[in-house]
């Protein structure tokens with residue numbers, strides 16, 4: 001970690017916090033339960049908050065600092081908290097990181113109204129029942145990162161000028177991600193607007209709808225995980241890549257309002273027997289064009305299954 005130093009503001013907080021420690025200082029500071037943590041400025045500091053319930057962290061400024069909300073042991077609990085209206089600047093990181101074997105050890109939280117600027121990301125991992133909304137993330141390594149989380153809503157965030165992923169749906173060893181709703185977000189100028197990025201565990205019940213992903217440098221939308229992608233706006237068809245058979249697409253459009261439907265290979269804005277036929281006739285061929293709907297360089301059963309699953313969809 002980048003910092004080892006505790007500043008004077010943090011010292012003032014010690015009497016009010018059950019557990020705040022600065023990385024590199026193994027001794028725990030234990031006192032009253034932190035019910036409110038606000039109006040402070042932290043610089044070059046790592047703050048770890050664990051095993052607390054019913055607290056709020058709001059209106060603070062973090063400069064080159066990490067705020068990590070976690071637990072000490074898998075049997076512990078951190079719950080019912082909000083991180084809101086803080087400003088994270090210059091290499092800062094906001095992360096919620098729970099138990100790798102018990103996703104409900106951290107549960108029921110909200111992260112909203114924060115500004116993350118020139119920093120790392122908002123990350124939530126191994127946790128459940130969270131809502132991440134109305135945050136502004138600009139000039140960061142990633143936007144909003146999830147890993148092995150359940151029952152998470154990501155909505156109305158504005159994410160721009162991102163080095164890596166605007167939003168990613170990751171997993172960790174032995175623990176999948178489920179029931180994540182990503183909607184009404186704006187992601188602009190990331191390398192990839194949305195994708196899974198890493199982890200090979202199961203992703204299920206992922207819904208991505210009514211977002212705007214534009215001007216991303218590689219892809220606005222990398223459909224490399226099972227999800228329903230519905231009514232999103234992309235820069236254009238060429239900024240969408242499908243790498244998994246399972247995603248479903250409904251009524252996504254480009255900025256001009258034109259249909260972006262990867263299963264529509266003949267470009268008539270509907271998926272019917274013509275599309276199935278076009279893909280089937282190329283079965284076994286090496287192709288890298290639009291017929292290769294699930295991009296692999298070859299027309300195989302995955303492409304036919306993908307188009308067939310969209311049969312009858314208009315738009």
Ligand SMILES: [Ca+2]
Pocket residue numbers: 263264265266267268269270271272274275
């Ligand atoms: Ca068609």
